Amino acid sequence: MLRCKLSLPCWLPLMTGLCVLVLTVGCGKNPEAQFAWRDSTLDLLPKAREGVETAVNDAFGTPHDLVAWDKLPVHFGGVQGVVQPPAEGEKLPANQFHVQWDGSPDGVGAGSELLWMTGAIAKSKHPTAVVVKYDDVTKTLELKSKGEAPAAGDRLAVGLGSQLQLGRMVYMKNCNHCHGVAGDGNGPTAQYLNPRPRDYRLGLFKFTSTLSSEKAAREDLDRIITYGIPGTYMPSFLLLGNNDGGKEKAAVVEYVRWLAMRGEMEKRLVDELSGDYSESGLVTEAEKEKKSYADAKSEYDKARKAGNKDAEKPEPAQALSQLKKAAGEELKKFLEEDFPGTINDTSDFIADAWKRADDPASLIVPTVARVTDDAASRERGRLLYMSDKAKCYTCHGAKGRGNGPAIEDFWKKPGSNDTYARRGLHDTWGNPLPPRDLTRGQYRGGRRPIDVFARVYAGIKGTPMPAFGGTVLKDSDIWDIVNYVMSLPFEEQIPSAKPAAAPHMAATEPVGQ
Ligand code: HEC
Numbered sequence: 001m002l003r004c005k006l007s008l009p010c011w012l013p014l015m016t017g018l019c020v021l022v023l024t025v026g027c028g029k030n031p032e033a034q035f036a037w038r039d040s041t042l043d044l045l046p047k048a049r050e051g052v053e054t055a056v057n058d059a060f061g062t063p064h065d066l067v068a069w070d071k072l073p074v075h076f077g078g079v080q081g082v083v084q085p086p087a088e089g090e091k092l093p094a095n096q097f098h099v100q101w102d103g104s105p106d107g108v109g110a111g112s113e114l115l116w117m118t119g120a121i122a123k124s125k126h127p128t129a130v131v132v133k134y135d136d137v138t139k140t141l142e143l144k145s146k147g148e149a150p151a152a153g154d155r156l157a158v159g160l161g162s163q164l165q166l167g168r169m170v171y172m173k174n175c176n177h178c179h180g181v182a183g184d185g186n187g188p189t190a191q192y193l194n195p196r197p198r199d200y201r202l203g204l205f206k207f208t209s210t211l212s213s214e215k216a217a218r219e220d221l222d223r224i225i226t227y228g229i230p231g232t233y234m235p236s237f238l239l240l241g242n243n244d245g246g247k248e249k250a251a252v253v254e255y256v257r258w259l260a261m262r263g264e265m266e267k268r269l270v271d272e273l274s275g276d277y278s279e280s281g282l283v284t285e286a287e288k289e290k291k292s293y294a295d296a297k298s299e300y301d302k303a304r305k306a307g308n309k310d311a312e313k314p315e316p317a318q319a320l321s322q323l324k325k326a327a328g329e330e331l332k333k334f335l336e337e338d339f340p341g342t343i344n345d346t347s348d349f350i351a352d353a354w355k356r357a358d359d360p361a362s363l364i365v366p367t368v369a370r371v372t373d374d375a376a377s378r379e380r381g382r383l384l385y386m387s388d389k390a391k392c393y394t395c396h397g398a399k400g401r402g403n404g405p406a407i408e409d410f411w412k413k414p415g416s417n418d419t420y421a422r423r424g425l426h427d428t429w430g431n432p433l434p435p436r437d438l439t440r441g442q443y444r445g446g447r448r449p450i451d452v453f454a455r456v457y458a459g460i461k462g463t464p465m466p467a468f469g470g471t472v473l474k475d476s477d478i479w480d481i482v483n484y485v486m487s488l489p490f491e492e493q494i495p496s497a498k499p500a501a502a503p504h505m506a507a508t509e510p511v512g513q
């Protein structure tokens, strides 16, 4: 069932013109499932929180009322079209008309559900109609309903959102128990897993074929879902929908992207507001004021005692309630005047970034072919690995065992001066993340040499493993390092042998280049 949602553009003048549609998804196993909000969203002042939740809900909906917002680069499924005037002299019954489609009308046929997006009919209380017949030669649709006739120029959609709905169903069945309804990596099984399931809501994925500044391409997500992540609990879904020509997998890829966009939108909007309008921020502010008043007051008292009559009496600190009141007034103005623009810019930014990820210009393409994997190349690689330029050993250890000196350090949290409570590396989500033991030959991002090249070239996003390509190391240097690193698992058994596919690494992935 599809229905048009009209509320979003009304209060967001900048978004008008973009069609927003709600897809009411049929009941799944969890009728009560909700998208959980971030702790930082829940910590906002009530009006600020409402602002964020409304913006995110309007653009994305709820698990049972998904919104297909055509601003986002998501394949929502279905096809849109425009009603064409009849040819000259042609007489068509009121329930038949020609359509010019924006894409391929493959799925359109008897029984398809049709939604009017613009025109007089779109406003009727029953926006859906059912297709009785479709003739692809004359592009003529015949409808069951005999109601009001569409006019030339009216926009319609058939099966809109079908792919996202399918993606949601696949996700709820196979992924939800680890990755959580909102993609927060906090499903019921998650707490028992190390590393934890990915929280998609930063819009960050680790193992991509894209440059370090870019998001994951569709193909990257497809690959992870197909083959899983070796050495972690992320399973392989090689057999998912194996008789459906890849439909279920493609749908869940879109759903993961969509959840990532939703999560990033929430995070970025909260970040805009939390500095001035969070409960905990105001409590800290009030404490700070109280303390500085106490300090100033004791200075004043001292000065008075010493006979200084000119000492200026400090202003009393503002109570929390006063601070809240002032923040509330400021917030009201911000929400009315600036926030709609913030929402628009944020969604543009996210949509552009995800669009770019699938642009071939975002892919890592080595400028030179793999350097011949011989003893000389591996030795060059080893020297680079130990060099001050690459410093791989500081994390991975001189012998590659993942025990470099960096694991003894207290690391700073990103974007802050605070350090983590535990020694060693952490990922951007705040989870402890030891450097890989490279002697084990386990490559989470894929074990083809080109995969390892990509890891070194662009680093591992969301982790402290830095990017070396383009700046620090030449492509031929990276190949030497790849040759060295990939020889480490075999070094002790066969000191100078060429690494070959080891039997314990079952071929779950194509071994190429
Ligand atoms: C048994 C738990 C589990 C299930 C079920 C599961 N995952 Fe994962 N998934 C993980 C873990 C753990 C990681 C993180 C591994 C890491 O950090 O190296 C992960 C990571 C991912 C990533 C991130 C890849 C990257 O490059 O950052 C994606 C995407 C993903 N899973 C998608 C899915 C999808 C889609 C499904 C369902 C079809 C699914 N997962 C089912 C546990 C699971």
Ligand code: HEC
Pocket (backbone or CB within 6 Å): 206, 385, 390, 391, 392, 393, 394, 395, 396, 406, 425, 433, 434, 435, 436, 438, 442, 443, 444, 445, 446, 452, 455, 456, 460, 463, 464, 465, 466, 468, 481, 485
């Ligand atoms: C600041 C610490 C740090 C430095 C420096 C570093 N790495 Fe890493 N590296 C890591 C961490 C942490 C991981 C584990 C990431 C994960 O599993 O999410 C990792 C993972 C890897 C992996 C495994 C990739 C996979 O697909 O599983 C390889 C290979 C690797 N690093 C090679 C290198 C090489 C080569 C260098 C130097 C050119 C290097 N690293 C420098 C921290 C570092």
